[in-house]
Amino acid sequence: MVKPVAKLMSAEEYLESELRSEVRREYVGGQVYAMAGSSLRHSRIAGNIHAHFWQLAQNLPCRVHQEAVKLRVGREDTEVAFYYPDIMVVCGKRPPDEYYETEPCILVEVLSPSTASVDLREKYLEYTRLPSLRTYLVVDQDTLFVRHWYRDEAGHWNHQDLTGDGNIPLPCLDGQITLPQIYRGVFE
Secondary structure (H helix, E strand, C coil): CCCCCCCCCCHHHHHHHHCCCCCCEEEECCEEEECCCCCHHHHHHHHHHHHHHHHHHCCCCEEEEECCCEEEECCCHHHCEEECCCEEEEECCCCCECCEECCCCEEEEECCCCCHHHHHHHHHHHHCCCCCCCEEEEECCCCCEEEEEEECCCCCEEEEEEECCCEEEEHHHCEEEEHHHHCCCCCC
């Protein structure tokens, strides 16, 4: 028996259906993917980062989102994707739509077993194409490890791997975050 091929969904259809969906779903290449739930450790790490970023953003024209606001990447309908970053910081002008952002300066993904390969490959490639992005953090939830990708003054992407302790500069928030701040209360 031949299995029917699922009909691809347009970006507009996805956005409309996402308003009624009971679960968060990401959209890539016309396909829709349900988001898995988070572990307590994942939630704690994301909460620590969000709280710190939110505090830094208080006197700046920045918005800090945690897991509930979509990021739109790509240029044309056939290349458009919508993701739900764990943490997103956007400074500057308002987006063209109230349900997604388009110009983040910081993105954070907390690794889960089900999302690690997507976060480290697919999302890295999509995110680092965004001209506004300056910092992309991939945070391991099982060990004290953060991969810090950053765009230098010449516009080139570099990375450093941090373990145990370390400071991560956050230029668009005029501050920094440390590994102890990220992992506060996680391994106690």
